[in-house]
Amino acid sequence: MRFEHLIVGGSAGAVSAVEAIRSVDKGASIAVVYDEEVPGYSRPLIPHFLAGELGLDGMMFRSMEFWSKNRVRLIHDAVVEVDPDDRVVKLAGGGRLEYGRMLLAIGGEPITPELEGIDREELYTFTTLEDAERISTRLSEAHRVAVIGGGFIGISLAEALTKRGKKVILIELKPRVLSQALDERASRILEGKMAKAGVEVLTGRAVAAVHREGGRTLRLELDNGEKRLSDLLVAAIGVKPKVHLAEEAGIAVNSGITVDEAMRTSIPEIYACGDVAEVYDFAHGLHRPLALWPVARGSGKIAGYNMAGLEALYEGATAMNAMNYFNAPIITAGLVNPKSPHLVLSRLDERGGSYSRIVLKDGLIVGFTLLGEVEQAGLLLYLMRRRIDVRRFKGKLLHPQFGLSALPQKVRREVLWK
Amino acid sequence: MKKVYANERLCMGCGLCEVYCLVAHSSSKDVVKAYLKERPKPVSRIRKEVHRSLSFAVQCRHCDEAPCVEACLTGAMNVDEKSGAVTHDPERCVECLTCVMVCPAGAIKVDRKLGVVAKCDLCATSGSPVCVEKCPNQALVYAEAPP
Numbered sequence: 100m101r102f103e104h105l106i107v108g109g110s111a112g113a114v115s116a117v118e119a120i121r122s123v124d125k126g127a128s129i130a131v132v133y134d135e136e137v138p139g140y141s142r143p144l145i146p147h148f149l150a151g152e153l154g155l156d157g158m159m160f161r162s163m164e165f166w167s168k169n170r171v172r173l174i175h176d177a178v179v180e181v182d183p184d185d186r187v188v189k190l191a192g193g194g195r196l197e198y199g200r201m202l203l204a205i206g207g208e209p210i211t212p213e214l215e216g217i218d219r220e221e222l223y224t225f226t227t228l229e230d231a232e233r234i235s236t237r238l239s240e241a242h243r244v245a246v247i248g249g250g251f252i253g254i255s256l257a258e259a260l261t262k263r264g265k266k267v268i269l270i271e272l273k274p275r276v277l278s279q280a281l282d283e284r285a286s287r288i289l290e291g292k293m294a295k296a297g298v299e300v301l302t303g304r305a306v307a308a309v310h311r312e313g314g315r316t317l318r319l320e321l322d323n324g325e326k327r328l329s330d331l332l333v334a335a336i337g338v339k340p341k342v343h344l345a346e347e348a349g350i351a352v353n354s355g356i357t358v359d360e361a362m363r364t365s366i367p368e369i370y371a372c373g374d375v376a377e378v379y380d381f382a383h384g385l386h387r388p389l390a391l392w393p394v395a396r397g398s399g400k401i402a403g404y405n406m407a408g409l410e411a412l413y414e415g416a417t418a419m420n421a422m423n424y425f426n427a428p429i430i431t432a433g434l435v436n437p438k439s440p441h442l443v444l445s446r447l448d449e450r451g452g453s454y455s456r457i458v459l460k461d462g463l464i465v466g467f468t469l470l471g472e473v474e475q476a477g478l479l480l481y482l483m484r485r486r487i488d489v490r491r492f493k494g495k496l497l498h499p500q501f502g503l504s505a506l507p508q509k510v511r512r513e514v515l516w517k
Numbered sequence: 518m519k520k521v522y523a524n525e526r527l528c529m530g531c532g533l534c535e536v537y538c539l540v541a542h543s544s545s546k547d548v549v550k551a552y553l554k555e556r557p558k559p560v561s562r563i564r565k566e567v568h569r570s571l572s573f574a575v576q577c578r579h580c581d582e583a584p585c586v587e588a589c590l591t592g593a594m595n596v597d598e599k600s601g602a603v604t605h606d607p608e609r610c611v612e613c614l615t616c617v618m619v620c621p622a623g624a625i626k627v628d629r630k631l632g633v634v635a636k637c638d639l640c641a642t643s644g645s646p647v648c649v650e651k652c653p654n655q656a657l658v659y660a661e662a663p664p
Contacts, residue, residue: 143615144613160592392590393588393619419618421614421615428612430617474617474623495568500567502564502623503575504573514622
């Protein structure tokens with residue numbers, strides 16, 4: 100079988116690419132090869148699924164009708180080999196698909212730590228719906244859960260488990276949680292809220308060894324000699340781009356698949372987007388993988404336009420995260436923990452429970468963290484992305500009423516009159 | 518498409534748009550009950566901004582290629598195919614705040630009590646934005662282009 104557009108992966112990037120291709124070309128044949136239970140579900144929602152707040156339907160950011168409405172041939176299989184010379188892929192099920200243009204929207208895979216004393220299948224991960232289902236099945240008999248990793252995945256998992264009534268121990272190697280995305284003060288506020296919810300947060304600690312205690316209970320030995328019992332152990336230390344398929348096909352790979360601004364790989368008819376690809380990080384000024392939902396959606400759209408013959412360029416992104424766990428709404432973006440010389444503005448309102456911090460360099464916003472009051476985050480991100488000099492109104496940036504009215508008329512109109 | 522635009526030169530910053538928006542999005546539709554009795558308290562989807570002598574009101578810009586629709590994790594944010602308006606379905610919203618992060622106008626409100634976000638729906642049920650109807654100085658217009 101041959102398809103004009105073959106999309107490998109069925110998540111955020113794939114959905115965006117389909118929408119973009121169809122907005123340009125109603126007739127071209129499109130196939131999506133997905134290897135998960137369902138396509139079109141939202142991975143970042145798995146904590147809500149595990150917590151029991153969302154069922155499968157609530158997880159589907161595009162329903163199954165989306166694919167039929169857009170006349171997409173869905174193929175539930177896995178691509179095991181790409182042959183760019185003949186423009187053909189081989190499937191695990193034995194089939195072969197030919198393509199005109201292909202998009203690798205295959206995402207990332209969890210990083211797992213090397214741990215002595217435990218079989219691989221006893222170390223759980225938390226990035227897919229299947230992971231969430233596997234963990235959920237164990238919760239009827241697992242009461243103490245140890246989570247390794249205090250990043251976004253680990254914290255979201257800790258909250259879901261707490262909502263399920265579990266005793267959670269969170270072990271983070273760095274001296275504080277979310278050390279990449281938050282400054283120390285914000286990390287401490289969040290750790291305080293986690294502790295209040297009953298999570299035991301152990302920072303600056305690693306698991307040195309795992310011993311079997313009897314049944315499925317594990318005894319974790321920490322690097323300071325302390326011990327903790329847990330019935331279930333989950334590694335949540337991050338994801339890395341799933342690049343092996345591209346590497347074997349001879350596609351240029353750095354830490355992720357390298358692409359140009361049109362999301363084209365080193366092989367012109369093959370595109371890549373989302374967690375598997377490297378994109379331009381405008382806050383750090385370099386290309387790197389950014390495993391973020393809005394990046395997958397945005398870069399998938401650009402890939403789709405170009406695949407359909409409409410020129411479009413991806414403007415880049417930066418590390419940015421919105422989270423709302425343990426009653427602490429947080430939005431953070433860009434360079435949060437700068438080395439000098441940067442100007443850092445911050446405001447703590449303990450009574451109102453909010454904390455804001457903005458990092459400036461040469462008059463430009465290069466990073467920010469908002470905790471509690473987050474509604475103006477998008478405007479800060481806009482000023483940062485557009486590289487708008489904020490020196491004339493920097494005194495207003497942290498004001499609770501900061502908004503478009505503090506900006507020069509030209510910038511204001513760009514936003515309001517579009 | 519028709520959107521609500523603010524005329525900065527006519528706006529007095531009275532804030533009545535916020536009041537009428539909140540009431541229109543309350544369950545009682547009564548100003549006293551909406552402000553004093555209803556729990557959780559309804560949220561206004563329009564924000565009055567005042568800076569020195571400048572004032573105007575801001576609400577969802579119903580952007581083309583809206584970043585909130587692109588960023589939404591759940592599919593709660595969508596584009597109405599007929600009107601082009603950006604719609605939000607609170608039933609599907611989980612208050613993940615991803616839309617708030619990417620909205621350049623800061624026009625998405627967080628309703629922490631209900632655990633959802635809220636934004637301008639152009640008063641879809643009545644078909645006529647109440648903020649425009651009630652603006653005493655006609656500083657808000659519902660039009661195809663900026664004033």
